Amino acid sequence: MVTIPVVVPDTTAPTITQVDVTSNSVSSYTVNATATDNVGVSKIEFYLDGELVSTDTAAPYSADLSFTAASNGEHTVVVKAYDAAGNVSTSSQTFTVNIDATKPSVSLQGAPVTLTEPGDVTLTATASDDQGVIKVEFYDNGTLIATDTEAPYTTVRSYTAADNGTHTMIARAYDAQGNTADATTTITVDVDTTAPTVVGAAVPSILTMPGTATFTATATDDRGVTKVEFYDNGTLIATDTEAPYTTSRAYAFADNGVHTINFKAYDAQGNVGTESAIVTVAITDANEPNDSIDLATTLTIGGTPIDGTVAGQGRDMDYFKFDAAAGDMLKLTVKSVSVNSGSTLDPYVEILMPDGKTILEKDDDSGVGLESEIRFNAPATGTYTVIVTSFDIHDDPEAADDKATNTYQIALTRR
Structure with a gap:
C-alpha cells in the first residue's frame, strides 16, 4: 500500500496587530506596523491616500512620511501584510497634517534715516507670528549684517563717507516652519566729502618798513x-571761527624774507580747503621804526657806529637820540660811500636841542665827499635829537628818495 501525503494549501492571511502613525515634527511622520502569520510574513506595503509609498520585508516594519503645508488636511495610511502564499490582510489609520503656512508679521525702522556725518544707524524690527518668531535677519543692500534671535530685534551699523549712497535695509523674520516675511526701509548716507573753497589775500604784499600785514580769507x-x-x-599764527575770517601780523627787520601765508578752511567733517599768498618783508634799516x-634810536657817545638806510618810504627821516652834558665836545659823522662804495646816499643831518625843536647844527657835506660831519659843543645838559635824511628830501618838500642803496653809518664821538 502506498501512502500519498496530502498537501493542504495555506489560506490563512497574516494578522496585523498594530498600525501606529507617529508625528516626529509637524512635517515628518513614521508609520509603524506589527504583523504575524502562521507561516511567516513576507512583506508589508504602506499606502498613503491610495498610493504605494514604501515596502518593508523585515520586522520591525515601518515607513517614513514627509509633508509640506500644501499637504495640510486628513490623510489615510493603509498597511497590507503578505505571506509567502500571497495571502494578504489590510489595516488602515487616519491622521491629520497641520503645518504652519502663515508668514510672520514684521516691520522695520531705521534711526536716523539720513546720516550726514560718520556715525551709527540703529535698525529695529518688530516681528510676531501665531506660532512664534525664531529669528530676524538684517540685510544691507542684500548683504547679511546681523541676526537676532530674541525680541527686541535690533542691530547697529556704523557708516563713513565711504558708504555714501542709498542703503536698502531688510529685516527678514522666520518662524519655526521656515516661513519668512520681509520688511524694508531706506537709509541715506550723505557724509560731506567736499572741501571748502577759500580765497586768501595779504595786504600789503611787500613791506619795506616795519609794519603790519593783514590776511583775509573768503571761505x-x-x-x-x-x-x-x-x-x-x-607756523599757525591765528584761528578765526566767524566770517569775515581775518588776522594781522607785525613784521620787523628780523622778519626779512619771503613769507608764505597759508589759509586753511575747515568744514564740520574736517574737509580742508587751502589757499596761499606771499608776503615779502624787505626792510633795509634795522633801526626802523625810528x-x-x-x-628815536639811541646813540652812545663813543659807542659802536650804527648802520642805517634812508629807504622804505618816499620821504624817510631817521631819528636818533643821545644824552650829553653841557660843554661836551662832540663830533657826529654820517658816512655813506666811504664805508660802502655802493651807497647812493647824499646825507643831510640836523641836531636838535633837548627841547626837540631848536636846531643846534645842520650839515650837508662837511665830511668826505658828500658825507656829513658836525663838530659841536653841547650847550646844555639833556637829550639831543639827530635827524638823518637825504639831501633830495631836505631840499625838495615834494621829493621822494627811497632807494635801498641809500645806506649810511652814523657815529658820535668826543673830540
Whole structure:
C-alpha cells in the first residue's frame, strides 16, 4: 500500500496587530506596523491616500512620511501584510497634517534715516507670528549684517563717507516652519566729502618798513565753514571761527624774507580747503621804526657806529637820540660811500636841542665827499635829537628818495 501525503494549501492571511502613525515634527511622520502569520510574513506595503509609498520585508516594519503645508488636511495610511502564499490582510489609520503656512508679521525702522556725518544707524524690527518668531535677519543692500534671535530685534551699523549712497535695509523674520516675511526701509548716507573753497589775500604784499600785514580769507562751503587757520611759513599764527575770517601780523627787520601765508578752511567733517599768498618783508634799516622823536634810536657817545638806510618810504627821516652834558665836545659823522662804495646816499643831518625843536647844527657835506660831519659843543645838559635824511628830501618838500642803496653809518664821538 502506498501512502500519498496530502498537501493542504495555506489560506490563512497574516494578522496585523498594530498600525501606529507617529508625528516626529509637524512635517515628518513614521508609520509603524506589527504583523504575524502562521507561516511567516513576507512583506508589508504602506499606502498613503491610495498610493504605494514604501515596502518593508523585515520586522520591525515601518515607513517614513514627509509633508509640506500644501499637504495640510486628513490623510489615510493603509498597511497590507503578505505571506509567502500571497495571502494578504489590510489595516488602515487616519491622521491629520497641520503645518504652519502663515508668514510672520514684521516691520522695520531705521534711526536716523539720513546720516550726514560718520556715525551709527540703529535698525529695529518688530516681528510676531501665531506660532512664534525664531529669528530676524538684517540685510544691507542684500548683504547679511546681523541676526537676532530674541525680541527686541535690533542691530547697529556704523557708516563713513565711504558708504555714501542709498542703503536698502531688510529685516527678514522666520518662524519655526521656515516661513519668512520681509520688511524694508531706506537709509541715506550723505557724509560731506567736499572741501571748502577759500580765497586768501595779504595786504600789503611787500613791506619795506616795519609794519603790519593783514590776511583775509573768503571761505565758502555747501554745509558751512567752521574755522579758518592762518599759517606763516608753516607756523599757525591765528584761528578765526566767524566770517569775515581775518588776522594781522607785525613784521620787523628780523622778519626779512619771503613769507608764505597759508589759509586753511575747515568744514564740520574736517574737509580742508587751502589757499596761499606771499608776503615779502624787505626792510633795509634795522633801526626802523625810528621816524619820530618818540621812536628815536639811541646813540652812545663813543659807542659802536650804527648802520642805517634812508629807504622804505618816499620821504624817510631817521631819528636818533643821545644824552650829553653841557660843554661836551662832540663830533657826529654820517658816512655813506666811504664805508660802502655802493651807497647812493647824499646825507643831510640836523641836531636838535633837548627841547626837540631848536636846531643846534645842520650839515650837508662837511665830511668826505658828500658825507656829513658836525663838530659841536653841547650847550646844555639833556637829550639831543639827530635827524638823518637825504639831501633830495631836505631840499625838495615834494621829493621822494627811497632807494635801498641809500645806506649810511652814523657815529658820535668826543673830540
